Amino acid sequence: MGSLPKYPFLLIIAIFINLFIVKTTSFVPISRYFHTSVLIENKLYLLGGINSNEIFYLNVSLPLDTEKLLWTNLTNNAPIPINNSFATTSCVGGQNNQTIFLFDNDNNLNCIIIYTFNTINQEWNIPTIKNSDQIISVKQNINAACDPNGKMYIFGGYNSKFKKFYNDMYVLDSLKLSWQYLAPLSTIIQPTVRSGYTATLLPNSFIIYIGGTNDDSEFNNEIDMNDISIFDTNSGTWTSMTADSDDVTIQARKFHTAVLISDGLIVIYGGTSNNNSKVPEPLLAVLDTKPEIYKWYCSTTTCLSYSCIS
Incomplete structure (x- = not known):
């Protein structure tokens, strides 16, 4: 048998420290x-990114400390089967x-x-x-909108292989x-061709499509943020609207995010423009969908500019 160390309490402390580090x-x-x-319920799952197969979540029911978010990593036991990137969306x-x-939209396949x-x-x-044979082309830069009945609406997108933008709609029944x-249903009212947009489902079953681009030229001209496409999931019909932005200028953008909060307000954040060389202003804005004509808002209490936080 090996002999005990001369200072066993030091060994105990060392073991305790190692355990403490592992646990904390x-x-x-x-x-x-x-x-x-x-x-999903109280868990916000994040998946992938460029050259990443990570999956992890944040329990949003717990008090949030933005200086020390408590993420739970699932990657070791359940890595994403692919390196998730801009070509994907989730629902x-x-x-x-x-x-x-x-x-996963694979141009090679x-x-x-x-x-x-x-x-x-x-x-x-x-x-x-x-x-699956109904899907006519691979699409990138799409966002899925999910309804309470398990249906996922996939609109538009871009095919980098054929350099083509789309404005068609597919539904996956999950x-x-x-x-x-x-x-x-109408050859007259057609949605704006776009990719890199946001898709937000309202309680009235309308999906609101905001921003994005339909130009893959050198400057990647983005779609006017006032140009709103609306899809009624109940009737299967499209309408379009020019939102009111008399009081504020919401610069065009793509790859931004959108979240529906109470009272029919859609909060958009971030994005990029001009071939990914520009941060659009303001960073955060609010679209009110309650009026007959939707209206953009931006004030010192609701909006941020890049210059304010950079």
Whole structure:
């Protein structure tokens, strides 16, 4: 038998310190962009980003300390099957809305591959999707909108292989696991071709499409933020609207984010423009969807400028 160390209490302290470090060292995700995120109950899941297969979440029911966010990393046990990037989007569906659907658009395969992540048993799968032959082209820079009935609406996007923008609509039924192409009901009212937009579902079943681009030229001209496309998921019809922005200028942008808060207010944040060389102003703005004509707001209490926080 080996002899005990001369100072056993030092060994005990060393072991205690090591255990303490293991237990208290929290996961700190590195900076990233072109990732995707979903909210399931009280957990905000973040997936991937450029050259990343990480998946982790933040429990938003706990008090938030922005200086020390308590992330839970799932990557060691359940890494994303691909290096998620700007080509993907995610949505929540399936039974009891506990499954993350990750859309991977692979130009090499010329098809959309869907991965599902079961948040209960934390396992990835590739489900068999019916009517996949209805998808006419791979799309990048898309955002999915999910309704309470498990349907995921995939609009427009961009195909970098063919350098083409789209304004078509596909629906994935996450319960029946089947695709459906929604042909426009009117040849007169057509949605604006766009990618890099935001898609926000309102309580009245309207999906609001804001911003983005339909120009892949050198300067990547972005779509006017007042040019709103609206899809009624109940009737399957499109309408368009020019939002009121008399009191504020919301600079055009793509790759921004949007969140619906109470009272029909959509908060947009960030984005980029001019071939990713410019940060649009203001960083944060609010679109009020309650009036007949939607209205943009920006004030010292609701909006930020890049110069204020840089």
